[in-house]
Amino acid sequence: MVMMAGLLFMTVLVIVPFMFASVRYVLLRSGRPSWLCRRLAARAPHGGVGLGATVTEELHAFMNANKRVQIEQRQVELVLRDDVHGGAPPRTGVDLDAGTAVIRRRG
Template sequence: MVMMAGLLLMAVLVIVPFTLASIRHVVVRSGRPAWLCRRLTARARSGGLGLGATATEELHAFFNANKRVQIEQRRTQLVMRDDDHAGAPPRTGIDLDSGTAVVQQQR
């Protein structure tokens, strides 16, 4: 009885998200029906992972501690500030007192 409940839980956590992801893949690749394809390919405002990917990652992290570290590192990188020009000399200079702005051409 306990084994059957464990198998049912695994089916819900693994097979259902896999099946939904497979159906999504077929719809997006074929483009039919068009309304569903547009709905599936539209970007979410949050920009996060889908439910199937999140469930799969959490299941993977449950069995593998290294995956948990990877997920936490990704969350940390999302919070940290990312400056493209960090360490490089500034190409622009804005002097608010005199009202001038200097932009150097990139070589």
């Protein structure tokens, strides 16, 4: 009985947010009713993950410690700088304001 209650609890934690996210996605893609789509689009976070994905990841991290490390590493990578060339002298450069692009040959 306890195992069945635990399974039901986990199902509610994962399935219900997933169903809400699916309905929201279908409404936004269809565009009808327009008043609801405008309201959902205004509340939508730009970028990031939705509630269903967050709940699933946290539940997975609760069961597996390696997932917690992965989530923390993802948060660290969000705040670190990402250099394209990694310290090498630049061979290419694009200046959007001036409308020029520079490409240098090696050697």
